[in-house]
Amino acid sequence: MIGGVDCEMRAPSGIDPSSRAVAVLRSCWPAGVFLDAEESEIVDLASPKIANRLPSREFFLYSDRATAETWEELGPCEENWNRMLHVLWDEQADADGLFTRVTVVVDEVTPDMQNILEVLQTAFNKSECLHREII
Amino acid sequence: MFHYTDKDGYNAIVSQPVWLFLAGKPPGNHPFGAYFTDLPPDTPHLATKLRIPRRKVKWFFEFVDVGDLIRLPGNRGEFIFYSPTNYPVEWECQLNYGATGL
Numbered sequence: 001m002i003g004g005v006d007c008e009m010r011a012p013s014g015i016d017p018s019s020r021a022v023a024v025l026r027s028c029w030p031a032g033v034f035l036d037a038e039e040s041e042i043v044d045l046a047s048p049k050i051a052n053r054l055p056s057r058e059f060f061l062y063s064d065r066a067t068a069e070t071w072e073e074l075g076p077c078e079e080n081w082n083r084m085l086h087v088l089w090d091e092q093a094d095a096d097g098l099f100t101r102v103t104v105v106v107d108e109v110t111p112d113m114q115n116i117l118e119v120l121q122t123a124f125n126k127s128e129c130l131h132r133e134i135i
Numbered sequence: 136m137f138h139y140t141d142k143d144g145y146n147a148i149v150s151q152p153v154w155l156f157l158a159g160k161p162p163g164n165h166p167f168g169a170y171f172t173d174l175p176p177d178t179p180h181l182a183t184k185l186r187i188p189r190r191k192v193k194w195f196f197e198f199v200d201v202g203d204l205i206r207l208p209g210n211r212g213e214f215i216f217y218s219p220t221n222y223p224v225e226w227e228c229q230l231n232y233g234a235t236g237l
Contacts, residue, residue, distance in 0.1 A: 003186035075188025088210035
């Protein structure tokens with residue numbers, strides 16, 4: 001009743017990880033789309049609408065619209081493998097108030113996905129953001 | 136607390152007076168265990184949040200959370216829990232079961 005690999009990162013508190021993740025994935029997946037976990041509207045990462053929304057604490061980033069429209073039905077099948085990132089982050093900073101925990105769920109940490117995760121880390125914080133698979 | 140499954144899984148569990156949720160090794164980097172969530176069936180994008188296909192959330196069991204399940208490490212631990220061993224639920228803790236309508 002659970003799938004995916006949960007990768008934990010941390011980002012400096014006070015930033016909006018969703019906007020940074022959108023910016024990164026726009027370059028990795030030019031036809032990518034965004035879906036807030038509480039909403040149903042799929043928004044193109046290239047759309048101006050993406051800049052006007054409120055920060056999302058939980059959202060999905062898909063490589064393309066077709067994948068977004070079929071993912072829930074098909075799940076992590078061969079056609080959809082590693083074509084969706086599920087991102088969740090804490091609203092509260094950690095005990096010392098410096099960082100926020102961010103989890104990125106993928107299907108598999110392949111070399112290509114590792115590259116995306118590393119670019120995400122860099123976007124969150126060039127020197128401080130750490131990521132590791134949660135065991 | 137909820138457990139979601141497919142038709143075959145549902146039939147196997149519901150046929151017994153004491154529901155027994157079997158522990159197994161899930162895909163990815165998650166611990167061996169029986170997995171549960173406190174997300175109800177009407178949660179938006181339920182299957183996607185659990186990262187499973189919709190057919191695996193078509194049937195559900197709901198039972199009383201007695202506080203003995205372990206939160207998944209990371210942010211998905213807000214709503215995903217597991218037992219490292221098979222997890223029996225006696226009838227007095229059983230609440231609802233059936234099709235989710237998803």
